[in-house]
Amino acid sequence: MAQGKLKVKSKGGALPASKKKHEKKSQNLKKGKHFIAPKKQHHIEANKFKKNVQKLVNANLEKEIKEKAKNFDPKAFHSIDKEAGSSK
Numbered sequence: 255m256a257q258g259k260l261k262v263k264s265k266g267g268a269l270p271a272s273k274k275k276h277e278k279k280s281q282n283l284k285k286g287k288h289f290i291a292p293k294k295q296h297h298i299e300a301n302k303f304k305k306n307v308q309k310l311v312n313a314n315l316e317k318e319i320k321e322k323a324k325n326f327d328p329k330a331f332h333s334i335d336k337e338a339g340s341s342k
Contacts, residue, residue, distance in 0.1 A: 283290035 283292075
């Protein structure tokens with residue numbers, strides 16, 4: 255048999271306080287007292303251009319590889335996406 259007193263279950267208490275939403279601070283990066291300047295616009299544009307070129311090159315390579323695979327094997331060739339180089 256159980257020894258000792260039974261534990262008393264607590265009844266529903268007060269609801270927890272709702273969380274406050276954090277206010278968004280300005281997007282300036284800081285390192286101690288010093289502000290870190292944002293990247294220069296021409297650097298940002300150059301990186302966008304490089305990424306776009308990389309996407310195009312990869313899409314063209316994928317298309318060429320699919321064509322070679324279709325021509326190499328006379329069996330039906332099925333790929334995952336319908337068009338080569340399609341981006342979402």
